[in-house]
Amino acid sequence: MSKKQLIISAAIFLVLAALLLVGIILVPGQEKEPIQEAMRDGVLHESAKIGLFGLEVNPGLISAFAVTAILTVFALGVRLFAIPRFKKIPGKFQLVLETAVKYFSGLAKQNSPHRNGFLGAYVFTAGVYIAFSTLFELLGLQAVTVSGSSITLPAPLADINGAIAMGVMSYGVILVSGIIYGKARGAVNALKDFSLPISMSFRLFGALLSGALVTDLVYHYLPLSFVLPSVVAVLFTLLHAIIQAYVLTMLVSVFYGESTEVHDKKIKRK
């Protein structure tokens, strides 16, 4: 392509883009809900409910089921086709899987040197779930609400119920393991951090919701909805996926290690 042809092509592209932009601005769209309502709905999901076997649930729960379904299919495929072909010198895909497993089992072992079998599996699942469920919103899958309107499925943990479930379950794991392994001392250790489920739940919820709200805000205003969302949404989502998976698994490992800590009385007496 010569230089002249290149200039003509670029000029045509720019003129078309400008015409489309003018058209978008001039043609009246659907009546939008005010930003306050959009934000409130983004946080509380009060109006956008989805029917599930007779129940009206938040879109986040549907997202959670979808993430579990996707991960189950992926895990089944890996178990059937990849793991039997594992080699001693790993390939790229094997290396990714091994690194993930080694990272979470190492995290568990580092923070709870004595009892870490269950913790490793738990933080692995939690880390994978948080990371993939956060990335899930990038897919932009649509669902139909009970009112008949369509809605983009959000990250499961941007739903306060999902975040609370995650926080409470993590605290439950710490508390129960503390009672089983640490006896009274472990139970007291876990119980004294009674604010832990609340802080873990709302940290997760707040962090993921803030990303979703900023993205919603950016999408809400027309001049901001060109180019910028693709950068903002992807960057926010990727950052959240990594940071939140790291933060929650790290916190669970640290508190689990503290509550199941082995105290050797004989050593102390010496």
Add this chain to the structure above:
Amino acid sequence: MKLPLNIDVQQILLHMLNFVILFAVLYFLLYKPIKKFIDAREAEYKQQADEAAKKLKEADEALESVDQRTAEKEEDAKRRMAEAARSAQEQYDQKISDAEAEAEKIISDARAEAESIRKKALEQSAADISELAAESVEKAVLSSAAEAFETFLASVEKENANE
């Protein structure tokens, strides 16, 4: 049960159920088999490393043993060499001593023989001298008697001629 902020216990329980199912799936399909594979590989490498370390230790011990034996042999060789040197020195000294003794004996024998020869030579010389002297005297005596006899015969012949 509905709580403020749209918190719904039923949905929380559904989220928990979802997570428990996901935990079971990921544990049995991914985490456990991959960890088992990693552990088995680590155990194999550890075993290989242990075997290598054991062999290295054995090699070190063997080397140490060889060194020790070499040192012992060297010590033994040094000891034997010193012993041999001492023995050789003793033999040397003995032989020198023997040779000196023998030389002295030879010299003394030679001296005795030379003395004996000298004595014999002197005795022989004395005998020869006596004999030569006797011969000389005899010769001298005989030559003067023959001359007198000749003179006598000549005078006799002369007298006979005159007659």
